[in-house]
Amino acid sequence: MKLDKMVRSVYPKLMPYVAQLADLPVEEMKQALGKDTVYKLSFNENPLGPSPKAVEAMQKALLDLNLYPSSNGEAVISRLAEKEGVQKENLILSNGADEMIVMVAQTFLEPGDEVVMPHITFVQYLASAHLMGATPVLAPMKDDLGVDLDAILARITPATKLVFLCNPNNPTGVAIPADELRAFVEKVPENVLVVIDEAYHEYAVDPEYRTSVDMVGQGKNVFVIRTFSKIYSLAAARIGYGMGPSAIVDAINHVRPPFNVNSIAQAGALASLDDTAHVTESQAINQQGKELITRLFDELGMKHLPSNTNFVCVDTGKDSTWMFEQLAERGVIVRNLAGYGMNTSLRVSIGKPEEMQAFVAAMKEIIEK
Template identity: 75%
Template structure:
């Protein structure tokens, strides 16, 4: 029997995750480039590393690898609830934010449903929509690449089931102003689920930003996604969570695998929430790195977007593929945004000062060679 007669009809729209250079672990990057030193600024990882408290808790949890983890992670749910001002029953754990997006799609999407996604946003929203055979409806961005909520409202039809928003947005780093989001939610029909991905919430220091956890308490159709991968630096542990009203949480539990978050990740996440010093230092390093990048891009005459995250989106004014390759020759790996139609733009993750200096030196050298 031919494979095309065995797989689901959505199969042609689904693509396996193929690691390019920017997606590789650092050691594999070094091998690919033949370099002893590589600066990975492509994955928005926290350069500080995990909290020592988290590492200690995870090491202790290793001694019980023979035991199955808590299926629901009640201790962590309660801790998150206390921190966010919600009940434990309003929280659900997942294997990273990616799985939470998938779980939402598996819970709510049918093939005839439409899903509205901003044109420049996290690719997992599109992948999960395709996985369920639903129809993606792309919404244009504002001229400044902010999320255009009015454009989303205009695209809502009786077939619309879900709207995905990323706030702050990846890969632009921009925030949706609180007053705009508040007005938007009042206009969205109650039968349309608004999923708001707040992966970069802890970095968001823009005064216009407001977490949508506040809206969860008012709207039954608002669901917030968070992760421990970014400021808590547990990307390899794969742990995220969602916050919503009890009915939404209960619905997602119907499709959630019973042991989707391992005990090591749960222990690390729980300890991370108790280490405010680590979070503060992560923010300090990030703010310093953003300042260095802003000064660099101003010096080079390059336009960049004001970021509320741990990365900066910059328009180099040159082919982004060319700039990516040139930086890679210097051992600096960033994210090429050509796949979003941003053919001259790069996304640069914030690293330690020495990583930012390496990036700056490489950029200056590339441009100096252009002038010769």
């Protein structure tokens, strides 16, 4: 078999998802480390768990597993349109935010096209560009690791089709000020789509941050991505959504597989949207966890970025791989940011109170020794 003659020309640039220690489920982490107790603070998961109303709705939906789901998720889309103040034709569902990113790439990108994105951001944007044979163009960050919109604008050429922004950004947690983002969109050519991933929207606390959904209603060349994986804690169900001008949504629907979001996920999402108390509690737990570990970092003299997410990015001042391994030895798993070129930084997800206390104790022990 001559695989190189069979696969697409972009194949050498496509990297399969290979789970590292920080990516494993807790039970597999325990096996890998040989420990009975492991604290997973690496995947930005909601420690509160899903809404009880969502669980009840999903359990009820199990009785109809013999039936195909709504192809476009009509009930969820109608509820989202009401919540977000857009029209139903401005909405499209996906199998998590990851699929939405891939569908956008499949809709708009061809070999030779360019995709501009910040140098430090969610890796799926880079992967989706490579998938379609397009050229990713990385713009440098600001000195404070904020997204440099001027640098991105300077890299837009006649070959540019997409700009990817994560706001608030992952893995830094920094938000883009709303006025700066709006001014940026006004300067972007009309034939370039600005994709704004707002996966962490509900966690944002920066007073200068605002969602970009209002620009959708104004017909701007903006497509906003959201997910039910974070604040709604439905990561395993895989459901996300996008909002954009109706023509953009219609174009993406041309590549969207039918029944891409299952009935169980749709039921959970619909019930989650009506449980505002669960969202409020999730935000409160998250804020408490952030305050706990940022106080720790201040005590230890470690710089950390302002977080508008459910994680904190911290510069430990030491080799990040060494620090990651030291924490892992103590059963605490975080995200090593060496792969982003941040060789002294870690990303710490906010977990349950006992998980955060375990992280605090482990960090103090490491530093003291």
